[in-house]
Amino acid sequence: MADAPEQGFFHYLAEQARVAFGADIAWVLLTRDGESELIVAEPSGAPLRQAAQAMHVALAAGGDAVRVDEGGGTLPDAPWFVREGVRACVARALRDPDGALRGHVALVFRRAVPAAAVYGDALGILASYARRSVLGYRELRRRADDWRGLVTQYEALFHSAPVLINAFDQDGRCTLWNEECERRFGWSIAEINRQDDPLALFYPDPSDRARVRESVDSAPCRTFREWHPLTRAGERLTVMWSNVSLPDGRIINIGLDATESRRAQAAIARMATVDSLTGCWNRAEILRRMSLKLNAARLDPGAAFTALMLDLDFFKQVNDRYGHLAGDAALRHFCDQLRACVRGGDAIGRLGGEEFLVLLDGDDPGTALAVCDRLREALRNHALEFGDDPLMLSASGGIARFVPGDTGTSDVIRRADLALYRAKREGRDRAVVYDG
Template identity: 35%
Template sequence: MRDEQADPDMLRRIQNAIDMLPSPIFIKDADCRYMACNRAFEQYIGLPRARIIGASVHDVAPAELAAIYEKADRDLIADGGTQTYETSVRYADGSHRDVIFYKSVFHSAEGNPDGISGVILDITERKRLENELSKAAREDFLTGAVNLRTFYELANQEFSRFKRTGEAFSLLVLDLDHFKRINDTLGHEAGDDALRQFVQIVRANLREQDIFARTGGDEFRLLLPGTAQSGALLLAERIRDEVNRVNLCAPNGSAILSMSAGLCRSLPDDTGIDDIVRRADVALYQAKAAGRNAVKAHPCEA
């Protein structure tokens, strides 16, 4: 009876079969040297199979990573079982991809650890879709500003920090003037364009830590961590001035944009972010009552 393990034709058929699989597959012996791989793994490493078989990870991976990879393999052989983890890798063609490594120890006929078999699953597209879904859940789809739910999530964190450290912050409630009139006379497409241009202006004036949210219609909130009311007032006036330079053009007319804003700062007696929002809303109503295109600060000194 012939030994099928040593049958060259059988080995060739197995190699042809795994070469047809799109995911990189590799097999290492108990000394962590490659003993088999498929064509997809050659493309991942960037070396022909003849250079891979018999090589260690030190021969195919950057020096700073080889020691880490070898330790993980030797730990797996010592512990037995399987190993699964997500990571980002750089393919030989220079592309970066998100992958899952699945590794498993296999045993000899005597039951001793005999090596590791592994597969690399490309999850780049899945991660991209996950990121898009996460972004969609956090942002307003039209303007890209964060949505109301995300505002409260971030603002509550900032409020907790304020109560813990005493470092005050300022809050602006921003509103485009006569937005309904723009929609009614120039059309909803022009209204959408007005919102997008407004958001671009605001964002261009913000720091990374600032929290800017669309809370509904043409109303927005801007939380400025560690910013005194005087500094927030200067920022709001700069934004207002830039908004006034926008001439919104549509097939049936045009309009100059303007905005009104209400401003206040956090106070020691505040019990939550809504206390601060209410004061900013009061200041916004004062700005509108004063004729719009204005910034008003709430008299909220302690």
């Protein structure tokens, strides 16, 4: 209930009241959270505690004072008052700054007391002083304890929350770095603050750091913005950061790690555009890319392109003799060799079955012929290892250039297909340029 300084104060209050007013007994009863504590100027016992509790019940029933003397009033219902021969009793409520009843101070007389109301007024002054100097302090301390408890809870929330929370001061020193930050980035707050420029750990590029500082110092933004900091292991993250301004001017940075989500989105997007067996663009994607090239070539002659249509020779025989697993392996092997023969900007797509389309920048058929030559040589030098028998593969190619009169992708594909048919008719394992 009361700590040692409070007990000392209320014991002093009871003793001084007893001496000053000539009372036989004086006490202070304090209550809080359903418990009570009796502080008296003389030795106390259970009967006196019962009497003090009865007095407290009487005060709680209404009013700030209880006064009993020859002029009137009724003593609280407790045998102790009768046994002690009490002829006068004065009590005043002790209330905290919010007005809640926290106890009372009482004077007990075994003699008749004239003008007991005067004693009540004097106790009222003492009660007011106690409320301001002790109970008020107690309430402030209680509120401070509550605030400290809240601060502790919020600190625990900050440090254990499953989101990234940090803060940096104007000098770049990290002042808040929660557990999720340490887990995801790999540095402790002590390691960060040993750096001359802590932000350089996450953003090695000076221009990136400048934008980060601007977003926090001069233009904090509550809406989430995407940033790409580095981890200690060198992983580039995708983090959505929001900057929350506190009343004291500090900025708290709250981040959501979207790295895995973005990777999953990219994987889904890739699945929609890539052939799952060979890793080349699928039919829809290679035709979309061809359409973009055709539109660009219509506007700019320098953007002309060449289409190379390829067909894996005797593919049906591979399937029939060795099975579809061998056929799948043959397609993958063919594409691996093809990728090694094209340039970095060239696009490879699977139109279906064993038929592929390569888009090459420029309108020189010689470039496509050189690709076919390299591919045929690679297939001869690198047989497909499947089972006990190495499989020798070959391919035929048809080459067609974009011409200004082409109205759609089908025009270019039709010419490349005619050239491919001619290559097959002439014996396969060769490439033919469409010549009209």
